[in-house]
Amino acid sequence: MCAWMPKVNIVQVTLSLQRVESDIIYTTADCSGGGKIEMVEPALRTLTGRRLCRRSWKMKRGDVLACSFESWYPRFKKYTIKSFIMDLPDEILDYIKNAPLVSPKNAHSIKAERDGFSDDSDDDSWSNEDGSDDELEAPSFPDFEAKVNEIIASLDGAVFPKLNWSAPKDAAWINFGSTLKCTSATDLLVLLKASDFISHDIYAPFAFCTDAKRNEEVDEPQHSLKLVLRAWRQIRPDGEFRCFIRTNQLYAICQRHYDSYFNFIEIEQVNIKRVIFDFFDRNIKGNFPLDDYVMDVSVGHKFESPGCVKLIDFNVHGPPTDGLMFNWSELRLFPIDKEVHFRWQSDKTMRSSVFSQYKLPIDLVDISSGGDPEKLIDLIQAHVEEQKNNKS
Known part of the structure; x- marks a missing residue:
């Protein structure tokens, strides 16, 4: 370490919470051991694992928007990794926000056809053996998946995704290899769905802005959501x-x-x-x-x-x-x-x-509590099958 720099002691910020009516109380401990209790809007309800503090920072919505990927990439693209930007379709936003964690089946079939394999067995695996109508149906987004797979192919076959501000780093554990590397739309959608960081971009990107709207329900994004596909680089x-x-x-x-x-x-x-x-x-x-x-x-x-x-x-x-x-x-x-x-x-x-604290997304907690554990097994089997196809 430089002579002028003392040894660094990393201070961990502790976080606890309790729900009070429509708000959430976050208790944060600072470096001196002191703490404060502060009310945070319901939009932050998905961010219970993140470090939160609110001080007298004079941040505006315009500051946050300037850091949104589509705002700065055109000006600085020659200094960064090649990327594609597209609007996040409403159907994908709804899948991220509301759908259970079920792997989209169409992405498997598109990739299987490209590699010369039939995906009929995968389709059959989604049917309920006892024939009941209670089985969760695998979502299908053929147009979106085809477009994403085309972009992935143009970027040498692999990308890492993000929205306007955040990448789903907290969900990398769910991907085989524990990286953000995506070779198909399936990988991408599962990462986005499982990430709390992505929820921040959807619900609360302006939560710390002095000109943000307060004390109102923020169920719908108040900004244009973008999906960014960046060429995969092993950094x-x-x-x-x-x-x-x-x-x-x-x-x-x-x-x-x-x-x-x-x-x-x-x-x-x-x-x-x-x-x-x-x-x-x-x-x-x-x-x-x-x-x-x-x-x-x-x-x-x-x-x-x-x-x-x-x-x-x-x-x-x-x-x-x-x-x-x-x-x-x-x-x-x-x-x-x-x-x-x-x-x-x-x-x-x-x-x-x-990121170890993020290794259990809310949807998986629901599944493991008895909601439908077979779906988690189906998800793992689908990824195993895809890995077999990749090696063939």
Whole structure:
């Protein structure tokens, strides 16, 4: 670690909740051990696993919209991963919001036909053996699935999805390989359906904005929802960093996967800071519409390569963006000067993933409680069958 940088102690924010009529009370503990109770709108009801705090951040809806993927991608696409943007169809939104977690069957048949296999047996597997009408029917979105599969094929056969702001990282465990890699519409739809992060984009993207509508039911999105398909890239976790910008000055950087120690970061921290600062100064500074924002980047191991740094995403400067190895109370007090504060995990102790708390989506909780466990088995069998087809 740099001589001027003290050893970092990562502070975990604890969260508890209780429902009171139409609102939810969140109790948050800060770094000093103190806490506060605050009312949060019902729109945040799906975000019970996320860190939440509300301070005097003067955030506007326009700030959030500026960080929406379709707002910034056209201007910065040469610095980031190739992506396709499409409107999220109403039928897919309804599936994400309301349908039980059942794997769409049509995506299997489309992929099977492309690979030269028949999917008749998969279709039969959805029928109820006793012939009752209570069986959950697998949803079918043939037009959407065909379009998504066409885009996936144009992006070398694999993508990772997101909506306007969030990727379903909390649901990666449900995908085989525990990644966001999607090779078919089936993979994509299941990830979106199982993710609480995606629910944030649907229900509460403006929850921390001072000009957001308050005290009203937000069952329908008040903004245009986009589905983003990004060409799959195997990004090294030791190369992902979060950058904090205030008054158009880059003043803080930390590693993205703060739960892990990486030897590469310890050895190359000076070069990492240098290439990130140069990338920001040449390509981003003054070109992004906000003065205060957060930027995620990936850094390769060849520091002199022109494409060493890739832009991954933009986020708002303040909650609900995760400060990772910083907390927002200290970030707002950092002076803006020539020194960039850089933090990395120096503790080599093994620890569980920060996403482990999300490994049981609400739908699966309902299934495991006795609602219909056969459907979970069907979902797993469908993915196993698809993996067999991929290997054939």
